[in-house]
Amino acid sequence: MPTDPDAVPHEKPRPDEDRSNPSRRQFLRSAALFTGTALALGGGLELLTRRPGAVSSEEAPELARPARPLGPYDTSEPVTPYAQATTYNNFYELGVSKDDPARNASALRVRPWTVEIDGEVQKPVTVDIDQLQSWFPLEDRIYRMRCVEGWSMVMPWLGFPLAALLRRVQPTGEARFVKFTAVNDPQDLPGQQEAILDWPYVEGLRLDEAMHPLTFMAMGLDGKVLLPQSGAPLRLAVPWKYGFKSIKSIVRITLTASQPETTWSRAAPDEYGFYANVNPAVPHPRWSQATERRIGELRRRDTLPFNGYAEQVAGLYRGMDLRRFY
Template structure:
């Protein structure tokens, strides 16, 4: 008899969001999620990346040669419509439907990513050239947004650690900084001063090198839609959703901790680390419980969003109430 012992990142079948809950998306959004914020974006599956892998998302372009990774759960997923039509992406507006409504014509080719700072191979790379030798993987992650909502999302992406190794950071590199495209004509939300543009985020180098850290390029086996951060975005499932910077155009290796957008905007509310932690409350609400999308009752929040086995050692000896 085969006995399967679940990993710390695996969820029970009973944790899955039933798909029939989402059949009527407008009714669902007008009801259960009204007035809330879910910072999600998705992807699934894998193939060697070529130019055809980034075809127009509106055609539902499938990604071929999918490789399933160990990071998956045997359960229902939060449906595509919920993941792709209800987003936080302030570059396209602050409303949850704004990214879906305003990003339809956002063109993601050509696209380049500048690599800079403490690294042996700096330069401006075409996205296909940067990722060409990487294998896309299917990874199903549980996600938690700072507004206390959670989802189960399937991503397509490549290991950030693999990219970093090829770029060869110097011994001075202690952090990795990310920057989103700055283009108010293409991203109308940037005309409003809700944040300091461009959006910036960062990780400590060991966090960036953790096996869980992903650069996502797709969702549900299809090319990543613009509203979800096309053509490439960051995924760190043990952190709150605002760490998942979208539409990345610059990656810089630094010796000092880089600034991050929400920390610049409200440092008393949003820290650099943003680890999911039930013991550290947001100033305006408790983080002790969360509501899984589609469920009525809240459940206890789990430290590091349930990924403690994989990431807790990164923070040994740190006061997580101060380094929040």
């Protein structure tokens, strides 16, 4: 992980905008247009095949978004500018610098794509990503995102609760944890051609964490189809945990009886634990977690316990020593 938690771009934030709730049909039509155009053109929206250069944030189609009031899971804080949210990323499969994911995004081909759901479930399934999109009504969620490095954003995700997918596959009585596995394509993904981490990237949640209504599967960002650098076509968003828990470009979801070993806890167990709940009282071994730098702002702000979601999620950890179970 980078050792400079204050390294952030210095672009001016845009005013907050009304969020909306595009229908599933609108999203599927836009996603289909996105895919079809990319396949049809030799340049321009060629996101599903490799080409040199970055995938621009302007290449994601805009969705019709009627104004809506804030929902029960939304923060009212100003949303991080889309151009910053899609060009300042940690996605080591595409490179270790913050601008590498956008520059190398065309290496990640998001069609065809399937997601396997297996393990301790009564109805295991391997589903095409477009079919998966059709299973659930899509929702807007405006979430805080806090990186373990000490910077943060506010992200307007579009997707569905993970609990809805897990209920569909019916966990068995033995299921206690959920393991997520990301894409593994070292032939095409530049970051996986280096021994940066033990590939593929793996993350995990306790089953009750996974079933919490805040735990979200994102397929869009800011009213647009999710770009490769943001973890297309399917990523996790767990807003009360550090960002490395929100695994990108998921290809497999496995329910298990035992706690899965995760990528960062295996790589640096003294720095990155399984739970990784945002906790300003527990410093990282190399820097404080008491404050953060919001992308687009110059001054640091105080970090909130559970990233501001303590009222909703603190009960999941009642009786646990949150300093020990980092």
